[in-house]
Amino acid sequence: LQRIESLDPQILSYLAVNGEGALTAARNIDEKVAAGSGAALGPLAGVPISIKDNILTQGIETTAASNILSGYHPPYSATIISKLQDAGAIILGKTNLDAFGMGSSTENSDFHTTRNPWDLERVPGGSSGGAAAAMAASLCAASIGTDTGGSIREPAAFCGVVGLKPTYGRVSRHGLVAYGSSLDTIGPLTHSVADAALLLGVIAGGDRHDATSSHEAVPDYLKGLQSREQLSSKPLRGYRLGLIASTLDEGVDRPIHDNLQRAAQHYESLGAEITTVKLPMFREGLTAYYLLAVAEASSNLARYDGVRYGLRVPADGIKGMYKGTRSQGLGAEVKKRILMGTYALSAGHVDAFYKKALQMRKVVRDEMDAALRDVDVLITPTTPSTAFKIGEHTTDPLELYRGDLMTVNLNLAGLPGISVPCGFDDSHRPGHPLPIGMQLIGKAHGEADMLRIAHIFE
Numbered sequence: 001l002q003r004i005e006s007l008d009p010q011i012l013s014y015l016a017v018n019g020e021g022a023l024t025a026a027r028n029i030d031e032k033v034a035a036g037s038g039a040a041l042g043p044l045a046g047v048p049i050s051i052k053d054n055i056l057t058q059g060i061e062t063t064a065a066s067n068i069l070s071g072y073h074p075p076y077s078a079t080i081i082s083k084l085q086d087a088g089a090i091i092l093g094k095t096n097l098d099a100f101g102m103g104s105s106t107e108n109s110d111f112h113t114t115r116n117p118w119d120l121e122r123v124p125g126g127s128s129g130g131a132a133a134a135m136a137a138s139l140c141a142a143s144i145g146t147d148t149g150g151s152i153r154e155p156a157a158f159c160g161v162v163g164l165k166p167t168y169g170r171v172s173r174h175g176l177v178a179y180g181s182s183l184d185t186i187g188p189l190t191h192s193v194a195d196a197a198l199l200l201g202v203i204a205g206g207d208r209h210d211a212t213s214s215h216e217a218v219p220d221y222l223k224g225l226q227s228r229e230q231l232s233s234k235p236l237r238g239y240r241l242g243l244i245a246s247t248l249d250e251g252v253d254r255p256i257h258d259n260l261q262r263a264a265q266h267y268e269s270l271g272a273e274i275t276t277v278k279l280p281m282f283r284e285g286l287t288a289y290y291l292l293a294v295a296e297a298s299s300n301l302a303r304y305d306g307v308r309y310g311l312r313v314p315a316d317g318i319k320g321m322y323k324g325t326r327s328q329g330l331g332a333e334v335k336k337r338i339l340m341g342t343y344a345l346s347a348g349h350v351d352a353f354y355k356k357a358l359q360m361r362k363v364v365r366d367e368m369d370a371a372l373r374d375v376d377v378l379i380t381p382t383t384p385s386t387a388f389k390i391g392e393h394t395t396d397p398l399e400l401y402r403g404d405l406m407t408v409n410l411n412l413a414g415l416p417g418i419s420v421p422c423g424f425d426d427s428h429r430p431g432h433p434l435p436i437g438m439q440l441i442g443k444a445h446g447e448a449d450m451l452r453i454a455h456i457f458e
């Protein structure tokens with residue numbers, strides 16, 4: 001808490017700090033230990049964790065970084081919050097994001113832009129930028145983010161930490177402020193792959209409050225990682241790793257390209273067989289994603305009408321109240337996406353846009369599933385560039401959307417992915433390195449294997 005107090009005024013990673021609540025929870029654990037009852041402590045006993053502010057926390061304001069939810073105190077907590085608390089975790093506070101998860105830099109937060117601890121003039125990525133920045137500055141021991149199209153993996157890459165997006169349905173979405181419900185996932189940002197494995201084991205599992213959650217048994221992900229000391233010199237013998245060729249083509253910064261090639265060589269030296277796979281439809285996923293995500297968002301965000309949650313701007317009639325509340329409460333990017341989504345779903349355009357995008361989604365998913373029948377994991381850079389300057393892309397939203405090229409397809413296909421730190425780029429300013437991320441893509445419910453392969457690289 002002291003560290004947050006002294007450093008966060010520069011980084012701005014938190015929207016709310018749960019000081020009193022965290023101290024009480026910590027004291028309760030101390031008392032349990034002092035009582036010496038011998039009762040087992042949970043696997044996260046005393047571990048201070050921050051939560052992205054689009055996840056409901058009873059008793060702590062939850063805004064999704066949007067003015068329309070300011071002052072909203074949810075009457076219940078998300079399933080993952082209860083699971084974390086049952087495991088002994090201490091909820092330190094709520095982290096900043098692009099409002100409703102719509103963005104890649106936290107510049108779309110209605111409250112403030114978070115700074116990248118590696119260079120305060122640069123963005124931390126987004127939308128879970130507060131989470132990644134808090135991790136990079138050690139303002140929590142682990143963090144929970146959400147990923148609809150890359151929002152855990154991209155900020156993890158920009159801030160040099162590990163970010164895990166689970167298989168769709170692996171972690172309950174109950175209590176998550178919905179953006180694109182068929183794409184939304186919740187996962188951890190951590191300092192190590194082992195921490196990510198531990199956290200995933202705690203938050204994963206079926207939930208009767210989320211009909212899309214998977215009731216498949218949750219393996220002990222942490223146990224599945226062999227300690228590196230015990231490993232043979234060729235621990236990946238028999239594994240096949242596929243580099244997606246198009247993701248190393250033009251449009252990817254040279255240092256990122258070179259680091260990925262070095263990572264592939266490293267994997268080869270560990271015994272893995274590296275193949276280059278051609279996925280001709282991979283680049284097409286982005287268009288489908290930006291149609292489907294905004295279409296689902298336009299439907300999900302209809303609930304913010306001034307009646308049920310947060311902000312209400314009084315007016316004479318109900319229509320005036322809706323209009324005033326939504327005009328003032330929703331930010332420019334959110335409004336733009338609601339308009340695009342409503343357009344794509346409208347009677348005259350649904351076949352040309354929404355349905356076409358659904359067909360594209362299936363093509364992209366089939367292509368990735370087929371590739372994953374031949375290899376254990378697919379590999380790409382997490383992002384085509386390292387962290388960009390605050391304001392650099394504000395006049396060019398398409399450039400910003402293009403940054404999601406490597407990440408969105410996993411959400412379209414429901415597949416798990418992890419971004420792990422993979423070296424640095426100091427070409428922008430010699431002596432001032434910016435982190436690079438490598439993305440591993442696993443088979444559906446193949447987190448255990450994916451984590452093992454990531455852990456060995458670390």
Ligand code: GLN
Pocket residue numbers: 100101102103104126127146147148149150151152179293404
């Ligand atoms: N940048 C993407 C978007 O703006 C992904 C966001 C996310 O995963 N929540 O939609």
